[in-house]
Amino acid sequence: MKIHIRHGRVVDPCNQHDGLADVFVAAGKIVAVGAAPADFHANRVIDATGLVVCPGLVDLSVRLREPGFEYKATLESEMLAAAAGGVTSLACPPDTDPPLDEPGLVEMLKFRAKNLPGPRVYPIGALTQKLDGKLLTEMAELREAGCVAFTQADAPLTDTQVLLRAMEYAATFGFSLWLRPQDVFLARGGIAHDGAIASRLGLPGIPALAETVALATILQLARATGARVHLTRLSTRDGIAMVRAAKAQGLAVTCDVATPHVHLCENDLIGFDSHLHLTPPLRELRDRDAIREALRDGSIDALCSDHTPVDEDEKQVPFGESSPGASGVELLLPLTLKWAREMGAPLTKAIDLVSWKPAQILGVSSGTLSVGSCADICVFDETAEWVVTSRTLASQGKNTPFLDQPMQGRVRYTLIDGHLDFEAH
Amino acid sequence: MNLQLTADGRLRHLLTLDGLPRAILTQILDTAESFMDVGEREVKKVPLLRGKSIFNLFFEPSTRTRTTFEIAAKRLSADVVNLNIATSSQTKGEAILDTVDNLAAMHADMFIVRHSQSGAAHFIARNVAPHISVVNAGDGRHAHPTQGLLDMFTIRRYKGAFHNLTVAVVGDVLHSRVARSQIHALTTLGVPEVRVIGPKTLLPAGVEQMGVQVFHNMEDGLRDCDVVIMLRLQNERMKGALLPSAQEYFKFFGLTPGKLALAKPDAIVMHPGPMNRGVEIDSEVADGPQSVILPQVTYGIAVRMAVMAMLAGGNG
Numbered sequence: 144m145k146i147h148i149r150h151g152r153v154v155d156p157c158n159q160h161d162g163l164a165d166v167f168v169a170a171g172k173i174v175a176v177g178a179a180p181a182d183f184h185a186n187r188v189i190d191a192t193g194l195v196v197c198p199g200l201v202d203l204s205v206r207l208r209e210p211g212f213e214y215k216a217t218l219e220s221e222m223l224a225a226a227a228g229g230v231t232s233l234a235c236p237p238d239t240d241p242p243l244d245e246p247g248l249v250e251m252l253k254f255r256a257k258n259l260p261g262p263r264v265y266p267i268g269a270l271t272q273k274l275d276g277k278l279l280t281e282m283a284e285l286r287e288a289g290c291v292a293f294t295q296a297d298a299p300l301t302d303t304q305v306l307l308r309a310m311e312y313a314a315t316f317g318f319s320l321w322l323r324p325q326d327v328f329l330a331r332g333g334i335a336h337d338g339a340i341a342s343r344l345g346l347p348g349i350p351a352l353a354e355t356v357a358l359a360t361i362l363q364l365a366r367a368t369g370a371r372v373h374l375t376r377l378s379t380r381d382g383i384a385m386v387r388a389a390k391a392q393g394l395a396v397t398c399d400v401a402t403p404h405v406h407l408c409e410n411d412l413i414g415f416d417s418h419l420h421l422t423p424p425l426r427e428l429r430d431r432d433a434i435r436e437a438l439r440d441g442s443i444d445a446l447c448s449d450h451t452p453v454d455e456d457e458k459q460v461p462f463g464e465s466s467p468g469a470s471g472v473e474l475l476l477p478l479t480l481k482w483a484r485e486m487g488a489p490l491t492k493a494i495d496l497v498s499w500k501p502a503q504i505l506g507v508s509s510g511t512l513s514v515g516s517c518a519d520i521c522v523f524d525e526t527a528e529w530v531v532t533s534r535t536l537a538s539q540g541k542n543t544p545f546l547d548q549p550m551q552g553r554v555r556y557t558l559i560d561g562h563l564d565f566e567a568h
Numbered sequence: 569m570n571l572q573l574t575a576d577g578r579l580r581h582l583l584t585l586d587g588l589p590r591a592i593l594t595q596i597l598d599t600a601e602s603f604m605d606v607g608e609r610e611v612k613k614v615p616l617l618r619g620k621s622i623f624n625l626f627f628e629p630s631t632r633t634r635t636t637f638e639i640a641a642k643r644l645s646a647d648v649v650n651l652n653i654a655t656s657s658q659t660k661g662e663a664i665l666d667t668v669d670n671l672a673a674m675h676a677d678m679f680i681v682r683h684s685q686s687g688a689a690h691f692i693a694r695n696v697a698p699h700i701s702v703v704n705a706g707d708g709r710h711a712h713p714t715q716g717l718l719d720m721f722t723i724r725r726y727k728g729a730f731h732n733l734t735v736a737v738v739g740d741v742l743h744s745r746v747a748r749s750q751i752h753a754l755t756t757l758g759v760p761e762v763r764v765i766g767p768k769t770l771l772p773a774g775v776e777q778m779g780v781q782v783f784h785n786m787e788d789g790l791r792d793c794d795v796v797i798m799l800r801l802q803n804e805r806m807k808g809a810l811l812p813s814a815q816e817y818f819k820f821f822g823l824t825p826g827k828l829a830l831a832k833p834d835a836i837v838m839h840p841g842p843m844n845r846g847v848e849i850d851s852e853v854a855d856g857p858q859s860v861i862l863p864q865v866t867y868g869i870a871v872r873m874a875v876m877a878m879l880a881g882g883n884g
Contacts, residue, residue, distance in 0.1 A: 337773045338773055338774050339773070339774030339775075339777040339778075341772075341773070342772035342773050342774050342775055342777075342778070343586065343748070343777075343778060344686055344687065344710055345686035345707070345708050345709030345710030345711065345745055345748060346686050346687075346708075346709075346710075347709075348772075348773055350773070414571070414690065415686070415687030415690045415691060417691075456663065459663070459665055460663070460664060460691070461664070461683065461685035461686070461687050461688040461691045461707075462685065462686065462687040462691070463685045463686060463687070463708065464685055
């Protein structure tokens with residue numbers, strides 16, 4: 144299959160490219176950007192006039208809900224949703240049922256995903272058996288089965304000795320640990336950011352300290368062990384400042400935030416909409432502003448959707464009883480573009496945060512339009528306006544705080560491995 | 569969008585006092601005043617809500633509040649059905665919305681809701697048919713608006729006005745829906761100085777942003793107060809990480825005659841009940857001349873009648 148994407152605005156952060164160009168795809172690879180290779184006869188020509196052509200998006204957190212939570216979402220529904228969102232590679236956390244703590248489970252997931260259209264699936268293995276924070280998993284075996292990193296996802300790891308051993312063991316093999324900093328004791332019982340709004344609403348609080356205290360421990364252990372650590376879903380201004388300082392001191396640590404936290408804050412909780420029940424909690428305006436600035440200055444390396452489809456019944460209850468999380472893989476692109484518009488950031492920077500940078504964190508060779516690389520490509524209309532509704536979302540999870548809100552920017556085509564896996568009607 | 573008010577500014581539901589305009593608070597208090605004599609008549613009934621069905625929907629057990637709502641509804645001639653859901657459908661796993669839909673199908677006109685989760689009354693109000701009103705009878709730590717209103721009614725009865733008062737709310741503000749409703753009502757009605765007094769473990773983060781002054785000792789906090797409102801300390805909070813013991817709490821934050829003497833000589837003492845004598849309040853104070861704790865209960869019926877009458881009238 145040979146595809147010619149013509150007259151598009153090619154934005155390729157890895158190659159610092161932003162300009163009109165044609166892209167040529169053959170045998171699953173990008174064979175040229177600019178002039179057509181000799182004897183190139185396209186089977187399909189995509190007219191990208193007025194559209195942006197960029198590397199397929201790389202989403203660092205998409206819950207596919209298999210195995211175990213098929214009533215919330217299935218591999219089929221979520222892979223389709225991801226492709227519709229322009230995502231060509233995704234990392235899925237191990238908090239399934241059972242969790243991804245054995246090679247067989249990982250192989251099964253990889254096998255199932257491989258036989259479906261849609262993005263490349265990179266499982267993140269469980270760091271501890273059953274994610275219970277006590278015994279390490281067979282990381283090397285899991286790596287061979289296809290895990291690209293190891294994490295507790297949102298499950299607690301209270302025992303710092305286990306955390307130290309996990310870092311030492313992972314460092315032995317050069318494996319990367321993905322950790323969400325949250326002190327389980329300081330966060331105990333909490334469901335919203337511990338601040339003026341939660342106090343007013345009478346919602347038990349999770350203090351910002353829960354993030355910074357855990358972060359201090361993780362950074363110290365990372366320094367001592369030399370483990371590769373990626374910090375997931377930062378939410379506080381002080382936490383970001385700590386990571387910025389650690390990076391300045393030369394610590395090789397990376398971090399990401401989730402798109403809702405770039406646009407929302409605790410003030411949005413007034414009214415008790417359970418779609419705003421997220422993990423970590425939405426924090427103060429100053430935290431949100433710190434996130435927006437840190438995305439610009441590079442202190443935060445990547446943006447992800449933290450896609451968490453939840454059964455509607457689990458949101459149709461009072462705030463505190465609802466399951467946390469938001470569906471979001473289809474909003475990754477428009478919410479990133481929204482950030483860029485509001486911050487006056489260039490499109491290359493925005494695309495970088497959701498393609499090249501996260502690909503580096505995953506350690507995979509995606510996220511670029513370099514000649515010779517895999518043809519994972521997203522073609523989108525930067526100005527197309529649409530409204531988020533249960534019908535415009537392909538995901539089985541319709542749980543998003545952005546329901547009924549207008550979005551700008553919509554994916555037109557998604558190519559994965561040179562195949563046109565998504566085409567908007 | 570304000571869930572509690574109709575487009576033309578009338579009361580649609582009563583969920584919280586947070587954000588309710590002063591005119592509405594005053595209207596409720598004035599209406600309650602007009603109901604005060606009903607309880608003293610030989611026939612303690614007015615026909616205002618005849619033919620209306622009011623459901624007491626208590627997802628969390630309560631005798632006192634439920635009873636006062638029931639009496640208030642009956643004095644307005646409404647039909648009252650009490651549902652103690654804490655021990656029925658919920659334990660069978662029925663979803664709240666199914667319960668609510670079932671009762672709506674029985675042609676309910678009003679739900680009086682108590683639930684252990686903050687925001688539960690909002691949740692139900694968002695999901696009921698347009699002709700049904702919801703009254704929040706306490707949701708988690710969030711709000712207990714009729715209690716807040718009856719406290720304002722009590723203060724107005726004894727002090728006449730709000731603009732010249734210093735009011736202290738003492739104790740476990742962190743877990744108290746009553747305190748939150750009181751604070752919103754006091755600031756809305758124009759009380760110039762609202763204080764909260766308690767140990768740091770029992771005051772919520774950013775409480776000063778609700779318009780109160782924060783004190784950590786009774787001696788400073790009670791000085792020259794016109795009104796002292798004591799909060800109930802739940803049994804499960806008396807020992808553990810929040811407080812070392814009930815004894816130590818009483819010593820530093822319990823209201824004794826000695827501490828009350830720091831307030832103005834004509835200060836009144838209030839408590840939403842039920843009281844823990846010897847924990848947050850000394851019996852000598854609870855039963856003393858400055859205590860208005862029992863009148864609070866009586867006024868509670870008139871205030872709840874006012875709320876129900878305004879809601880039913882607004883929708884009828």
